[in-house]
Amino acid sequence: MTVLLYTLGVLLFALALVVSIALHEVGHMTFAKKFGGKVTQYFVGFGPTVWSKQIGETEYGLKAIPLGGFVKIVGMLPPGAEEITEPAGVDEHGNPVHRIRKSNTGMFTQLVSDARAAEWETISAEDEPRLFYRMAWWKKVTVMAAGPAVNLLIAFAIFVPLFATYGNMADVRITPVVADVSACVVPASEDQRLCTDKDPVAPAKAAGIEVGDEIVSFNGVPATDWDTVQKAIRENSDGRAEIVVRRDGAERTLVTNTTVTARPSGDSNEPLKQVGFLGVTPTAAPQTGGVLYTLDQMGDMTVRTLEALVQLPQKVWGVAMAIIGVEDRDPLGPVSIVGGGRLAGETVSHEVIPGADKAAYLLMLIAGFNFFIGMFNFVPLLPLDGGHIAGALYEAVRRGFAKVFRRPDPGYFDVAKLLPVAYVVGLAMLVMGVVLIVGDLVVPVRLAG
Template sequence: MDALQYAIGFTLFFIGILVSIGLHEVGHMLPAKKFGGKVTQYFIGFGPTVWSKQVGETEYGLKAIPLGGYVKIVGMLPPGADELADEVTYDEQGRQVTRVRKSNTGMFTQLISDARAAEWEQVGPEDADRLFYKMPSWKKVVVMAGGPSVNILIAFFLFATLFWTYGNPSDLRTTTTLDEVQACIVPPEESGRVCTPEEVRDQPTPAYQVGLEVGDRIVSFNGVETDDWSEIQQLIRDNDDGVATIVVERDGELLTKTTKTTVTPRIIDEDADPEPVGFLGVRPSQETITGGPLYTIEQMGGMTVDVVKALGTLPVKVFDVAQAVVGLEDRDPEGPVSIVGGGRLAGEVASHDETDLTEKVVFFTGLLAGFNFFIGMFNFLPLLPLDGGHIASALWEGLRRRFARLRGRPDPGYVDAAKLLPVAYVVASAMLVMGVVLIVGDLVVPVRLES
């Protein structure tokens, strides 16, 4: 393994993720500012500040732990009548410095009260008309959906570029061009092994005997012209040990080959025993299917179903990773990985000597697109503190107000997302635990590519 190439692959993937995070936050910030909201902070990462710069009313910067990002939009939580009284004072800069709060005795009530107070410490008298909670419901949805939508758009752009130019590595079409001409007849359970010279001499395959070569494209079999491999395969099997006239295209010329297929046991159904059928001794090649934007949308629709299923089993999969960390079971190569695991996979492919540059770029592009798609879908989950939780609150607020108007009832007011903060703390804690488990798993028992 080339250490330098590994480091380059890991670093490029990590930079790609950081750029994606930054664009995710831009997806929140731009519509918030467009709608008149006040954005005081735009940061990539968490923890201590490494660098920041004030531009207008927004502080832009980087944090020490580059595993996320955030934008601070003033007034996310509405004031609560039960927690806050009317006594408010402001300093010389117009920022709130005191607010008398009523006593709270419950733990969750206190958490909500403290969060609301911390939120309103950032609010000045000039911000009265710029508070997020006062925005129309549809604007709140646009602001909160902007971030994950950007991730999905990034995934779409990367997938579309990949599918349009190289093709979809997960969507292969079997062609009638030969990828292998087997030299001898071997039992199906020994498929793939090298033939001995004696086997090649005593029991050559009909294809080898008649001189078929890798790269030949079968045009017709016994007079039946087709470019469908499954049809050719069935014609070979049905031919038993009869004469086979095969027309192939080689280097632009049509050649006719005549041989006899032989009858030998082959696996027709994976769940059944081998059956004696006609056998020629060739394997077809496969090619990736290419497509444009509509094809990409269709493929991402299928991916959406897969991601939803994956999200439903994510806690169980993470628990399996925890068991692998302590040696109770093997790491599932198809299981979830963290950003660290993704970086390791990118580094492993980059340092693989037998993988050409095109395949490395294809893998890297698909990996980065997949991470963006998952991040976008994950953030749409209707749970606080995820963006989807805020979207759900805004939608419920809009529906509640619309129903009230239709029934001629008073405006029910804003949905108080602060009351769901206990749920948000539980979800955030679970996310933190799962993230730590995946990172530890990717360091201790990493997922590796098959050699």
């Protein structure tokens, strides 16, 4: 049964990501067609074609490796001025339509030239007014931003009902309401084991504290929040403890003596400290909220994601070191879709986690991946969507300045000149992806608990 549930979790996560990728590409295709562009292919996946069907001028299909997708928008790369040959015809305005020839001077120049040649091999004179590079800059921005925007909308659509009902597991409020009472005092290193006859009774149990009691004060210190209560308990050592609790709407005063035991100070890397111990666990409740709360949380996620993207190479290096055994894998570090699938499988198959918690965690995982995919694609570097967006914005600024200062129109921005950057970035992404996948297989991040 556990294996079946694990497999179900992996498959649900994988299916959700494939659907997300498909919708990402739908975003690009929809606006490209809306603005008159020619879309010849829409595929989900890479590698050998599994299935395809021609509908109108667009071929729709699935490929064998569902790790991405693409739409082929005709005319992404303009012809280079240095490569223009004789006119191959005219457009509807009488302007010449040019073919391009390959240039063989230098490795990167050759790569750019080959990319242009491949782009223009199937372009005919009648395609000229529909070429992507000829679109207004704001249309190009819209087409390229539509894909990652869809991922962000998917995340938003999941977060809103989840935060409004179950709550946000990343924004937990800890209150001085008793969620659990320890039956005995056991060492911190053995806190998962059952009590024995040799273990002393926990002070909270001896005092008669019950689950659901709200701690009002501890030795006269008002319980404004759990941190205040915890600090007072730890500083009390083995002294007398007078605890006021609210139960069934009425306040009761309970008396006991805390005991001294070694407990974590908060940082797992710091040694245990001898502190006062009562034996109660506070209530940790995920915060709830609607649309405005979700937008606020997604704003915080944006900041954290940008910080994570800056640190991504360093984090991936840490995963590489964990693979060879030099250091431990950071449980809060990046994971690949393989790692995400493992976490989904472990969540669904976990015997202790309630069904509602499993569903909420799985939805959070799917929404989190969509949010990261959306933000990552906005990075202003080719081959990411953000690279094309940056090129279109640069074109708008350059043409705007030329117009203001009455200079000749500099024309369309040549994205092909950035292809060397795209090759380097693409290689870096490939290497990081492989490292994360290997790390998720060799030293995987596992579900806590």
